[in-house]
Amino acid sequence: MEFWAMVAHESDDGIVLTRQQVDESFLGPGDVTIKVHYSSANYKDALAITKGGGVVRKYPIVPGIDLVGEVVESSGNSSVDFAPGDLVIAHGYEIGVSQHGGFAEYARVPADWVVKLTDLSPREAAALGTAGFTAALSVQTLLDHGLTPDAGPVLVTGATGGVGSVSIDILAGLGFEVIASTGKTDAGDLLSEIGADAVIGRLPEDPSAARRPLNTARWAAAVDSVGGASLAAVLSAIGYGGAAAVSGLTGGSELPTTVLPFILRGVALMGIDSVNVPIERRRELWSRLGKELRPRHLSTLENYAPVTEAHRVLHSIKDGTHSGRTVLGVAGEF
Template identity: 80%
Template sequence: MEFWAMVAHESDSGIVLTRQQVDEDFLGPGDVTIKVHYSSANYKDGLAITAGGGVVRKYPIVPGIDITGEVVSSDDDEFAPGDLVVAHGYDIGVSHNGGYAEYARVPADWVVKLEGLSTRDAAAIGTAGFTAALSVQALLDRGLTHEAGAILVTGATGGVGTVAIDILSGLDFEVIASTGKTDANELLSEIGANEVIGRLPEDPAAKLRPLAKAQWAGAIDSVGGRSLAYILSAIGYGGAVAASGLTGGSDLPTTVMPFILRGVALIGIDSAYVPIEKRREVWAALGKELRPQHLSTLERYAPVTEATTVLHAIQSGTHTGRTVLGVAGEF
């Protein structure tokens, strides 16, 4: 079997993503072979085609940390030809060929059957939306309800931020969206944000206080750094922050005050190595009670052959929402 793939290669000028015909041996090990319908564009995929990006262990590789499609063969009884599935995380697109190809092969314990979602819906949600769902679930598990007060979402125009706003709004939370993009108010309001504010803290040079006036019951943060430190100081008693990113830096210049005087919880969110049973539970919820209501608003579409352009937009900070990359029929 021969098929088309977008393959990242090292070259003298950096990492180049090229359209290439490959054979079945290129798929690598795995129990489940998937005909890929869609993948998506993520910041991590952008790093995979960036020299010194630090995520890919060895080239050449097919990027695409999200895979959605139809099972064509399986050595595991859990899956049968025709099953619609999603696979993401683990080593996909990092050291194991990912979704930017007509076919993918992965271990069965990386695969989730879709319930209540199409393969395109699942690609629109993708790793970013799954991370958002994990973050929302973490706040719910903490005991936060919509009666507790507003939830802040930082990095609000990104993949995690937009889906988090959409899910929280569907659960009747008051949502405050924080973004540096002044032209995003209409979109963020449309998907459920009750208020849109700028980046935090408002004065980037201001000295951070150990405790600020309590403003939010909780937060979903994909920025980190000084922004996260400021947010922690302004969370109300018994609140929580689900943190999944560090675009604002990995340092956290905070004190123990929010934790010991207000009982605030800082919950780290990892999506790459979530155990498969938990992963399947969250995806089932994404097809039901945590289902985003505005995927068609958040989603953009591009053929996978245009992945380089989309990924550069994500890295430059000009991209908003989620881009589904069509694979089937696009080569």
């Protein structure tokens, strides 16, 4: 079997993403072979085609940490039986990092990395992808911590990004008052449309307040995908017993704060990892994403491009000019 793929190659000049015909030997180890319908564009994919990005262990590789499609073959070595024609999504684990990912017409992965789709179409699942799953995991973690709509407003940083925008949509649908933080001054109308009650600038807004480990409490909880000084400002203004669900570091990996928010206000810092979530938890959350956690404005957030234009889309993510979620069409696009 021969098929088309977008393959990232490393050279002295950088990483080059090229359209390439490959054969079945290019498929990775696994129990389930999937005909890929869609992938999506993520910040991690942008790093995969960036020299020194630090996410790919060995080139060449097919990027695409998300892949959505239909099963063509399964050995059945799983707690869930997959049959040809089943619509599925796989993301995280080693996909697009050390095992070929979704930017190809076919992929093969272990069965215990695969989620069967029930209440979402393949395109909806791709529009959500890793970012949507991370948003759902962030919101669910705050709910499990005891957060309720009557506790007060919830802040979402990096509001125009994939995690941020889907988090706003989910939280608003659950009845929360949502405050969106973004550095994009022209994003107010979009953020209001998907459920933000107010839009503020990138944090910290006040440089003098940024140096204080505690500020006036402004929100009950936060979903943060930025990290760095922004997260420090967020933590300083969370009210007593609140929590921050943290999943990103686009603003830096250092956290310039003190223990005061934690020991004086009982704030909880809750790390969100979407890569290695156990498969049963993953399947449960995807089920909820098709039901009570389903975003109401996914079509508003979605952009579309053929996978052959992945290089352009990923560079817009890296440059900070991208908003929402971009579905990358694979089937029929090579």
